[in-house]
Amino acid sequence: SQQGEEDPQALSIQEGENATMNCSYKTSINNLQWYRQNSGRGLVHLILIRSNEREKHSGRLRVTLDTSKKSSSLLITASRAADTASYFCATDRVRGSTLGRLYFGRGTQLTVWP
């Protein structure tokens, strides 16, 4: 069963704008990860944030984590047409699951128009 749920399901913006995607999950986690997928093929890991971290940056990416609300957000600043892709959040579970197994949401489809 899925653990994370992203919203919105789809997001359409112009180049240069910021894109914010959200993820909510249900159980206690050790970490939350964001992945990107182009054209329905393999996923590429973007960033991992641990449960004891609140914010993390990587280039134009900013991820926040609020464990009290069981939610995370991914912000892409100054978006480019090349950022067009599907973005997935994935979490593990502290209990009730095999260590190392990740649970993925359904993803947010981001379209950035030139």
Added chain:
Amino acid sequence: GAGVSQSPSNKVTEKGKDVELRCDPISGHTALYWYRQSLGQGLEFLIYFQGNSAPDKSGLPSDRFSAERTGGSVSTLTIQRTQQEDSAVYLCASSQSSGRYNEQFFGPGTRLTVL
């Protein structure tokens, strides 16, 4: 190789036939995962291998699905008596271990079409 590889990249088969999908993980990665992704959907977990431990098969949708991992490296996902609902992209991923903070590296996937 530098990344996870999968073969074939595309497979078209007739309903009722068996298919085998192959995954070569990154060298040295002890954990290997299989997922399925139907059109426009998220990833559905299928099976997870970690070292010599018994695999987590809890995601396999039916007994027509099975997977092996030989020598702790290459894995084969077998689907017997394929059905049209098996059509999807099958993704394999590996990670360095099964610890709490390991990212998964994905292969390009095998697109399976069952006619």
